[in-house]
Amino acid sequence: MSPAGLYLHVPFCLHKCAYCDFVSYPYFSALAQAYLEGLRCEVSWWRRLQDNSARFATLYLGGGTPTCLPFAFLEEIFNLLRQSFSFLPRAEVTIEANPETFSAELARRLKDWGVNRVSIGMQALRPEHLRLLGRGHTFKEVVAAVDACHRVGLTNINLDLIYGFPGQSLADWREALRVAVELGPTHISTYALELEEHTPLGRQVAAGKISLAEEEAVRAMYLEAIDVLESRGYRHYELSNFARPGRECRHNLGYWRLLPYLGLGPAAHSFWAGKRWANAPALPTYLDLLSRGLSPVVEETVLSSEDARSEAMILGLRLRRGVHRSWFAARFGVVLEEVYGPVLQRLQQQGLLEWEGGWLRLSREALPVANQALLHFV
Ligand code: SF4
The missing domain is CATH 3.20.20.70 (Aldolase class I)
Structure with a gap:
């Protein structure tokens, strides 16, 4: 792991x-x-x-x-x-x-x-x-x-x-x-x-x-x-x-980078073994659940491969280095361009995405509008 x-x-x-x-x-x-x-x-x-x-x-x-x-x-x-x-x-x-x-x-x-x-x-x-x-x-x-x-x-x-x-x-x-x-x-x-x-x-x-x-x-x-x-x-x-x-x-x-993390305490989120979950946000609810021997988790999502790929792009492109083509292929068993070809083409044409070596990243011009650009990967 x-x-x-x-x-x-x-x-x-x-x-x-x-x-x-x-x-x-x-x-x-x-x-x-x-x-x-x-x-x-x-x-x-x-x-x-x-x-x-x-x-x-x-x-x-x-x-x-x-x-x-x-x-x-x-x-x-x-x-x-x-x-x-x-x-x-x-x-x-x-x-x-x-x-x-x-x-x-x-x-x-x-x-x-x-x-x-x-x-x-x-x-x-x-x-x-x-x-x-x-x-x-x-x-x-x-x-x-x-x-x-x-x-x-x-x-x-x-x-x-x-x-x-x-x-x-x-x-x-x-x-x-x-x-x-x-x-x-x-x-x-x-x-x-x-x-x-x-x-x-x-x-x-x-x-x-x-x-x-x-x-x-x-x-x-x-x-x-x-x-x-x-x-x-x-x-x-x-x-x-x-x-x-x-x-x-x-x-x-x-x-x-989509590494696993465990969140403890009220309102904490976790990402573990392909699942995301959230603890009860309010302290009284969090304490009440635990005092009754119950789990404090109130929301859980098992990520589909499509969700996981989309998250990898949205989170990874927040990094200035971006997302590496080989990392994506190793993690998801599929080539990045095969999954996101049309989106990449559109964003590259708009000058918002660029390749450097094997890294796909947001261009400098894209930084102030990064959130809008990343929405294309949802
Ligand atoms: S009140 Fe909110 S913003 Fe202020 S220190 Fe506490 S958590 Fe941070």
Whole structure:
């Protein structure tokens, strides 16, 4: 079996950001204790079902804000996962962190628990932008978190940045990118703001109180990120992700390369042995199912070969390298052009797809309209 990824969803945050549509709850000790109990049940459930031969190459604690949990809880989680699953010797272990939950002591503990990659939510630079997004931290706290990591030798750091929010100019974005690079992260993820109407920011936009950036402005910001970050030595390896050479996120690469992964916790998704499944998104439902000895899985799909091929293209073409002809043939026993001939021809004629060596990839012109181009493979 290919090396797998293990994901844990930690559904707690200190407070809710104004644009957030993720499954997260305000942190309460009793609720976190119940979550931990649920997690223990889910882990034993999984271990009963499987032959336990899986070897994990990556572990990713995401959320939510995993670092809002007290040290004792985090330690219990790491112990539980290490006792229950088998990890490869140089496994990548990432934790998502928000700056207001960070401290020098946390950095030391993370190092002790085997974390070797920290993903910090910087999101924006200016105080008024952080306020608009409802973030609970200052830029100074971002600097302190990065510094705390560096001091203990946690040098593999990602910074998350958002663009295209109301009131942000191209100059603001350029400045946020410049300052982020100055902090010396090995990886930067940039996300265009997407708003759901039920979020506080989404409601303000729907009510006409503030307006989102124009599509053209968002596109300019995306292209600016590519220019700035590439000129500063970051490789644009995936539509939204940039890394110093060799510092690509191995866990996320697994998603785009269709490697197996197991997701634990409420709202977690898994892809294993040709099946995709999703856990109950709401924490109470997830806990209730497990407390009754039932599986927390509420949705399961067995991928047909056609679905799997389509996913391979949609996910693989997100990578700047693209999809290799031989990989596709080895994985699916069929030649890529035989399956997608007319689509490839159309997209190549439009200048959106190109071949380089055996790699099929999106052209540079296709990047701002990548999602529309990828729809052709559905
Ligand atoms: S920190 Fe992340 S998960 Fe938590 S509320 Fe903010 S956006 Fe949502």
